[in-house]
Amino acid sequence: MNRRQLLQASLAAAAASPLAAPALRAQGFDHTIRIIVPNAPGGTSDILARLLAPELTKALGQSVVVENRAGAAGNIGADAVAKSQPDGHSLLLMDVSTLAINPALFPRIPFDVQRDLAPVSMVIYAPYLLATKNALPVTDAASLAAYLKDKRNSINLANSGVGSMTHLTAVELGAHLGGDLLQVPYRGGAPALLAVASGEADMIINGATATQPYVVNGQMRGIAVSGPQRLTALPNVPTFKELGWPMADAGTWQGILVQGNTPKPLIEKLDQELRKVVAQPALSARIADLGGVPRTDGPDHFRTWLTQATQSFGDIVRKHNIKPE
Numbered sequence: 001m002n003r004r005q006l007l008q009a010s011l012a013a014a015a016a017s018p019l020a021a022p023a024l025r026a027q028g029f030d031h032t033i034r035i036i037v038p039n040a041p042g043g044t045s046d047i048l049a050r051l052l053a054p055e056l057t058k059a060l061g062q063s064v065v066v067e068n069r070a071g072a073a074g075n076i077g078a079d080a081v082a083k084s085q086p087d088g089h090s091l092l093l094m095d096v097s098t099l100a101i102n103p104a105l106f107p108r109i110p111f112d113v114q115r116d117l118a119p120v121s122m123v124i125y126a127p128y129l130l131a132t133k134n135a136l137p138v139t140d141a142a143s144l145a146a147y148l149k150d151k152r153n154s155i156n157l158a159n160s161g162v163g164s165m166t167h168l169t170a171v172e173l174g175a176h177l178g179g180d181l182l183q184v185p186y187r188g189g190a191p192a193l194l195a196v197a198s199g200e201a202d203m204i205i206n207g208a209t210a211t212q213p214y215v216v217n218g219q220m221r222g223i224a225v226s227g228p229q230r231l232t233a234l235p236n237v238p239t240f241k242e243l244g245w246p247m248a249d250a251g252t253w254q255g256i257l258v259q260g261n262t263p264k265p266l267i268e269k270l271d272q273e274l275r276k277v278v279a280q281p282a283l284s285a286r287i288a289d290l291g292g293v294p295r296t297d298g299p300d301h302f303r304t305w306l307t308q309a310t311q312s313f314g315d316i317v318r319k320h321n322i323k324p325e
Helices: 004-018 023-027 042-060 072-082 098-106 141-149 164-175 189-197 209-215 266-281 281-291 300-321
Strands: 034-037 062-068 090-093 117-133 153-158 180-184 203-209 222-225 251-259
Touching: 023 300, 034 042, 034 072, 034 189, 042 062, 042 090, 042 117, 042 251, 042 266, 042 281, 072 090, 072 098, 072 117, 072 251, 090 098, 090 117, 098 164, 098 251, 098 300, 117 153, 117 164, 117 209, 117 266, 117 300, 141 164, 141 222, 153 164, 153 189, 164 180, 164 203, 164 300, 189 203, 189 209, 203 209, 209 222, 266 300
Parallel strands: 034 062, 034 090, 153 180, 153 203
Antiparallel strands: 090 251, 117 203, 117 222, 117 251
């Protein structure tokens, strides 16, 4: 047997070995890739997944499809990826703040975030916008604080669900301002926004992407925005940080993870391709339309963020004794 035949025989034997399969697959992708979004269609994660899918199809040489698996505060979709094959063909795309909150919120979840899921990369960050109904007698942060400190007053605050990041942000803000913020959970950000626009609820803290049009169109009043800078469309609305408010970095942190035992070369390949895709001018422009900025910081930075956020968000859940519905 010559050297060429020997090499071919060795490769064939390696391909037949289940122990060697992950290392071989780490060189590329050989079947359809799923982006699992643990939310209903139409939200930020779903929109982002459908923007990324066709570009990743071209980059990875395999079809990339989006699959919505909503329910249990994101746990159903996350569990599907946690229990998938560790071959990089099942991607979880979601607001990863939820992954950091759920271990403290739920007594039991069917997977371990740190062990069963491996970060690939953050994708975008988008801030929150705090807005009130027009009939509420407040016009800015100072008058909101004064209104809340008057014990005759209370504010009904619409949020997108118990234990959501918007809920935690509102709880911390209420404690900071020393007033009564009555949390009213809705089934998502869209119905919560409609409740404030119609006057059914008094205030909302919600993704700037969805909330900003209501403020710009005069359907509600913008008070403050999270994140590092003011919104271009609302230059007179100050940031949480400017006001000295807590949760200054709260917002939508969209990231991608894979099964926890996925080989490192595959994770690195996905990270590299994601960076290229997100850097495309057309896609960057669409991300800006969503109110977001690219955050392709890679797996190590993402894991550090997730570890720190799990501790800090968990502390908030425990401090305020927040329980799931």
